[in-house]
Amino acid sequence: MRTSRVALWLVVCASVGAAAARAGDAAKPAPGGELTASWIWLDQEETTPYNQTILAKKGFTIERPLRGRVRITADSSYRLSINGRWVNDGPCRAWAEHYQYDDFDVTPYLRPGENEVAVVARYYGVGDFHRVPKRAGLLVQIDVEEGDERTTTVASDASWMVAPAEAWIRNTPKVSIQMEPAELYDATLEAAPPYGPAKVVATATGGPWKDLRPRDVALLTRQPVALRAFLGANVVRAEGWNFCLPAARLVHPGLIEANNNTSCACGLATLIVNDEPCEVRVENDNIEVAIDGATAKDGVFKLAAGRHLLLGFVRNIFGHDKEKAVRFLDPKGFRLVNPMGDDQTNPFCFLAFPEFAVVGDDLVWPALETRPEAAKAEQGYDAAKAELLKSVRSVDVFRAKLGERVKQMTVAEMFVRDPYWRFLGRKVVGPADALVSDPSALMHESPSATTVRPSPDGDVELLYDLGEQNVGYYDFELVADAGVAVDVFEVEYIAPDGRIQFPLGNRNGMRYVAKNGVNTFTSLKRRSGRYVFITLRRQKTPVAIRNFRLIESTYPVEQVGSFACSDPRLDRIWAISTRTLKLCMEDTFTDCPLYEQTHWVGDARNESLLAYQVFGATDLARRCIRITADSIERYPFAGCQTPSSWDVLIPAWSFLWGISIWDYYWYTGDVEALRAFQPAALKNLERAEKYIDRHALFSGPFWNFFDWSGIDQNRKTVVHNSLFFIGAIDAALKSAEVLGDHSRDDWLKATRARLATGVNALWNPAKGAYPDSVRDDGEPSPSTSQHTSFLAVLFDVVDPANRAAAAKNVLAPPEGMVRVGSPFAALYHYGAMEALGREDAIVAEIYKNYLPMLDAGATTVWESFASGTTGGGGFPTRSHCHAWSSAPNLYLPRIILGVRPVAAGSAAFEINPRPSGLSWAKGTVVTARGPVVVSWTLDDKGALAIQAAGPKGVALTVGRNPETAGKAVTFNGRPAP
Numbered sequence: 001m002r003t004s005r006v007a008l009w010l011v012v013c014a015s016v017g018a019a020a021a022r023a024g025d026a027a028k029p030a031p032g033g034e035l036t037a038s039w040i041w042l043d044q045e046e047t048t049p050y051n052q053t054i055l056a057k058k059g060f061t062i063e064r065p066l067r068g069r070v071r072i073t074a075d076s077s078y079r080l081s082i083n084g085r086w087v088n089d090g091p092c093r094a095w096a097e098h099y100q101y102d103d104f105d106v107t108p109y110l111r112p113g114e115n116e117v118a119v120v121a122r123y124y125g126v127g128d129f130h131r132v133p134k135r136a137g138l139l140v141q142i143d144v145e146e147g148d149e150r151t152t153t154v155a156s157d158a159s160w161m162v163a164p165a166e167a168w169i170r171n172t173p174k175v176s177i178q179m180e181p182a183e184l185y186d187a188t189l190e191a192a193p194p195y196g197p198a199k200v201v202a203t204a205t206g207g208p209w210k211d212l213r214p215r216d217v218a219l220l221t222r223q224p225v226a227l228r229a230f231l232g233a234n235v236v237r238a239e240g241w242n243f244c245l246p247a248a249r250l251v252h253p254g255l256i257e258a259n260n261n262t263s264c265a266c267g268l269a270t271l272i273v274n275d276e277p278c279e280v281r282v283e284n285d286n287i288e289v290a291i292d293g294a295t296a297k298d299g300v301f302k303l304a305a306g307r308h309l310l311l312g313f314v315r316n317i318f319g320h321d322k323e324k325a326v327r328f329l330d331p332k333g334f335r336l337v338n339p340m341g342d343d344q345t346n347p348f349c350f351l352a353f354p355e356f357a358v359v360g361d362d363l364v365w366p367a368l369e370t371r372p373e374a375a376k377a378e379q380g381y382d383a384a385k386a387e388l389l390k391s392v393r394s395v396d397v398f399r400a401k402l403g404e405r406v407k408q409m410t411v412a413e414m415f416v417r418d419p420y421w422r423f424l425g426r427k428v429v430g431p432a433d434a435l436v437s438d439p440s441a442l443m444h445e446s447p448s449a450t451t452v453r454p455s456p457d458g459d460v461e462l463l464y465d466l467g468e469q470n471v472g473y474y475d476f477e478l479v480a481d482a483g484v485a486v487d488v489f490e491v492e493y494i495a496p497d498g499r500i501q502f503p504l505g506n507r508n509g510m511r512y513v514a515k516n517g518v519n520t521f522t523s524l525k526r527r528s529g530r531y532v533f534i535t536l537r538r539q540k541t542p543v544a545i546r547n548f549r550l551i552e553s554t555y556p557v558e559q560v561g562s563f564a565c566s567d568p569r570l571d572r573i574w575a576i577s578t579r580t581l582k583l584c585m586e587d588t589f590t591d592c593p594l595y596e597q598t599h600w601v602g603d604a605r606n607e608s609l610l611a612y613q614v615f616g617a618t619d620l621a622r623r624c625i626r627i628t629a630d631s632i633e634r635y636p637f638a639g640c641q642t643p644s645s646w647d648v649l650i651p652a653w654s655f656l657w658g659i660s661i662w663d664y665y666w667y668t669g670d671v672e673a674l675r676a677f678q679p680a681a682l683k684n685l686e687r688a689e690k691y692i693d694r695h696a697l698f699s700g701p702f703w704n705f706f707d708w709s710g711i712d713q714n715r716k717t718v719v720h721n722s723l724f725f726i727g728a729i730d731a732a733l734k735s736a737e738v739l740g741d742h743s744r745d746d747w748l749k750a751t752r753a754r755l756a757t758g759v760n761a762l763w764n765p766a767k768g769a770y771p772d773s774v775r776d777d778g779e780p781s782p783s784t785s786q787h788t789s790f791l792a793v794l795f796d797v798v799d800p801a802n803r804a805a806a807a808k809n810v811l812a813p814p815e816g817m818v819r820v821g822s823p824f825a826a827l828y829h830y831g832a833m834e835a836l837g838r839e840d841a842i843v844a845e846i847y848k849n850y851l852p853m854l855d856a857g858a859t860t861v862w863e864s865f866a867s868g869t870t871g872g873g874g875f876p877t878r879s880h881c882h883a884w885s886s887a888p889n890l891y892l893p894r895i896i897l898g899v900r901p902v903a904a905g906s907a908a909f910e911i912n913p914r915p916s917g918l919s920w921a922k923g924t925v926v927t928a929r930g931p932v933v934v935s936w937t938l939d940d941k942g943a944l945a946i947q948a949a950g951p952k953g954v955a956l957t958v959g960r961n962p963e964t965a966g967k968a969v970t971f972n973g974r975p976a977p
Helices: 005-022 247-251 372-391 395-405 420-424 439-443 568-583 601-611 618-633 651-668 671-689 719-739 745-760 786-794 800-811 823-835 839-855 888-897
Strands: 038-041 052-062 065-075 077-082 085-090 100-105 113-123 137-146 151-155 161-164 183-186 199-203 223-226 229-237 240-245 266-274 278-285 287-291 300-303 306-314 324-329 335-337 349-352 427-431 450-452 459-480 485-491 509-513 517-522 527-537 543-552 562-565 899-901 908-911 920-927 930-938 944-949 955-958 969-971
Touching: 052 137, 052 151, 065 077, 065 085, 065 113, 085 100, 113 137, 223 459, 229 439, 240 266, 240 420, 247 266, 266 395, 278 287, 287 324, 287 372, 300 306, 306 324, 306 372, 306 395, 349 395, 372 395, 420 485, 420 527, 439 450, 439 459, 439 543, 450 459, 459 485, 459 568, 509 527, 527 543, 562 568, 562 888, 568 601, 568 839, 568 888, 601 618, 601 651, 601 823, 601 888, 618 651, 618 671, 651 671, 651 719, 671 719, 671 745, 719 745, 719 786, 786 800, 786 823, 800 823, 823 839, 839 888, 888 899, 888 920, 944 955
Parallel strands: 183 509, 908 955, 944 969
Antiparallel strands: 038 137, 038 199, 052 113, 052 161, 065 100, 065 137, 077 085, 077 113, 137 151, 223 543, 229 427, 229 459, 240 324, 266 306, 266 335, 266 349, 278 300, 278 324, 287 306, 450 543, 459 517, 459 527, 459 543, 485 509, 485 527, 562 920, 899 908, 920 930, 930 944
C-alpha cells in the first residue's frame, strides 16, 4: 500500500495538469467511449455487508500505450493502483440517485507489455454524513489509445479477480456518527488472498446508482509532510477488557441510517466468576450496569467469592452514539463466562427487545415534538430496564425472566474491536525517553530509523508535533515482531498545563498490527490533527520505525489572494483563516477536517463566500450548490448536510443555500449556472412557504439552529428562520431580474411582505428588540438576542421606526441580551455592521474575537470564540479547525484594502480602504476575471496614497469613507475626488 516518492510527485504533477486542463488547456483529451463496465463485487449473498474491504485486479496487455483514461467509482470508496503505483482515492460524495464516477488521465502509469490494475474497494454498510450506501459495488473502465489507432478497453466484469481483504478488520466501530467504520489493519493476515472470479452485481446503469455522470470537481492532492518536532516519550498503561457493542446494527441489522431517532434497545449479560473475594472496576459508555441487582456510582464492585451476574442495558435508546461499551479496568482475580452455560465461546449473551425497536428519521426534531411511537418505546424500555436491573439478581432468575430474549453470538458477531479507548483512558506511568533511540530520525526520509525498546511497565508512546493543523493519510515503515500493535491517534490541542483535548465522539486514529519483519503502510482514511501519538503495544523486542509522515490531501487550489499590513497580528489572523479554509476543502466545502468532514450547507455558504477572495474555487462552490439542489428530491426543502444518511433539516441552512446561488452569480457572472439553479431555488421557497403559519412566520418542528449561543431556538417558530427566508427570497428576486423572468415576482414579493409583517409584529417596544421565538402557546419568548436585530438590518426588514434600536442591539447590546456565540453567526453580524456603515466595529470585533486564538498558538481558526459554549472541559473550543470561522478572509481585504465589488461577475470594484489605525497595507483579492492588487501607505500627516491594479476590462474606482473624508488621498498617483 506504499507508494514511492517519485510516484507521489507524478501524482501531484498530474493533478496540476488536470487543473490546467480545466482552465482551458487545449491538450488532447484522453480516449474513452461508452461506459461498458459492470458493477462487481465478491460472489456472496449479502449485498450490504458491514465494513467489507475487497481486492480487485485485472491484468492486460498493451503494445504501445499513447494515452489512457480511467473511469472509476465504488460504493463506498476505492483506492486505485496501476502497476503497483497509487493513482487515486475516491469517489467524490454524491446522492445514489445522481451518482458520479472519477474520470481522469492515467497515461503516466501505463507501460508497454503487461499491465495490472488493482483496486482496494470498501463498502461501509452503515450510514454516515457523507453518503447513503446502497450496496457493495465497484465499477472500473480503462480505455487506452495505442499507437496503431486501436483503443483497448479494460472494463470490470466477471473476468476480474476479487478477494476479501482480510487484513482490514471488519468488526470495528464507526469513527463517529458522521463517518465510516474505523480503520484497523492486521498485517499478520496478509497471506495470499483467495482470489476468484468477480460477481457482476449490476450493469453500469442497472444498479441503485442512477444518473451516472463524471465527477464535476478536481481530484484531491497528495503532498508528503514530515513531522516537525519530537515532544517526548512516555510509558503508558490502559489495562482492561473492553466489550464494545454495535447496538444499532444488532437491533436493526442491515439498516442504513445515521439518525438520532433510531432506537438501540438491547442488553447484555455475563457471569463474573472469582474463586477469592475481589474488586471489579467497571466503566461503561451509555450502558447501565448492575451486578447481582446492585449498582455502583463509581463503578467499583466488591465481590465475595462465587459467581455473580452482571446485567447491562443501553442507557439511552435514542441518540447518535451507535456503539455502547462495558469495560473492566485492571481485571484481576476473576474470569467471565456466559450465563447460559460455561461451554459458550463468548462470555456474554445478547438480550433482544424487539418490541422497543423503532426506526425513524430526524426530520421532526426530537426535542421539539414527541413522536408517539418513539415515546412509547422509550417509556416501555426504561420501565423494563429499571425493573430488570433490580430484580434479576441470580442466574436462575435471569434464565427465567430473560432466557427467551437471549441471543447467542460469537465475540466477533457481538462486539467490535475498538483500540481508541486505550488512548482515551491512558495513564502515564513515567518517561520513556531512555527507551527511544534517535527519535528525530522518524521525522526525515533517510535510511535512519527510530528504535523503540519495550518497557516492562507498559506501552511506549511517542508524541510528535506536525507544527500546525493538517489533514491527510498516515504513511510509515517499521520493522517489528508479528503482533506488535501500532496505535496512531491525533489531537488538535494540548493545553499549556499538558492536558490533552481528546476529540470526544471521534476515534481520530487507527491501529496497525505488524507482521514479522518489514512493514510498510499507507492508511485509507484522511485524518486531521496537529499532535500525533504513536503507541507501541504488545512489544517484546525493539521496534524500528522509519519516516513517519502525513500525506497531506486537500483540494488543488492556488493561493493567489494575499494580505499584509503594519500590524502582524492581522496578517496572522488572515493566514490562519486561509489555512483553515484550505483544510476544509475536499470534494465539497466541509465544516472541519477532524470531527465530521461533512458538507454542511450553511457552513459551505460561508466558506465559498470567503474562499472566493483567496482561491476562487468556483467549481467547488458550484458543486456544493448542485449537490444540495439534488436533496430537494429527498426532503421537504433543501437539506442541511448533503449527501447524508442523517435525515434532518436546518431551515436556516436551506435558505442560506438559496442565498449562495446569488453569491455565486455575483462573483462569477455565470448566467447559465444561475439559470440552471433558479428552478431549484424557487422550489425550495415554494416548499418552505407551506410552513408559514397564521402569524405570517415560518414555523416547523425542525432543528431550528443558527448559533452556538443562548438563543431560545429550540422552538417551532424561531424568528431568525423567517429572516433567512426573506434573504433567500431577495436572492431569488435578484436572480429573476438577471434572467429576465418575472413570472414568480408577484408571489415572491407577496411572500416577502407577509413574512416581514409577521416579523415586525413581534417587535417589543419595551425591550427594543425582537423575541428569539414564539412559543407553542402563541406567547413571544422572553429571550432576546443580537441575532434577530442584525439579520433584520442585514436583510432590510426592520421597520424604519425601530432601526435605531436594532442598530444599538447590533453594536452595543444591552445587558441580558444573547450575544453572538460563534464565528459562523459573526459573519452575519459583521454584514449588519457593514450595512450600518460601521466597518470600524467589524475590525474591532476581529481583534477581540481572533487575538485569543493567536495567544493560544492557534494555526487554524476555531469553531467557537474563546468565550463560546462548545469547548467543554476547560478547553477554549471543541473544533480547532472550522472554516465557517474564516470571516477575516472576506472583511480584512474588504475593509483594510477596501476592495469591494460593485458589479456582478467581478466587472467593477470600488477601492475604498479604511486605515483602521494602520500605516500601510497591501494584498491581492482573487476575482473571477483575475487578481485585483492594492497597496496603500499613510504618511505622518494623514495623507493616503493608494496604488491599485486589476485585470483588463475591470473598472476600478476610488471611494471615500469616514476615515478618509476631508483628507488627502491619491489613487495611482492622482488626487482622488
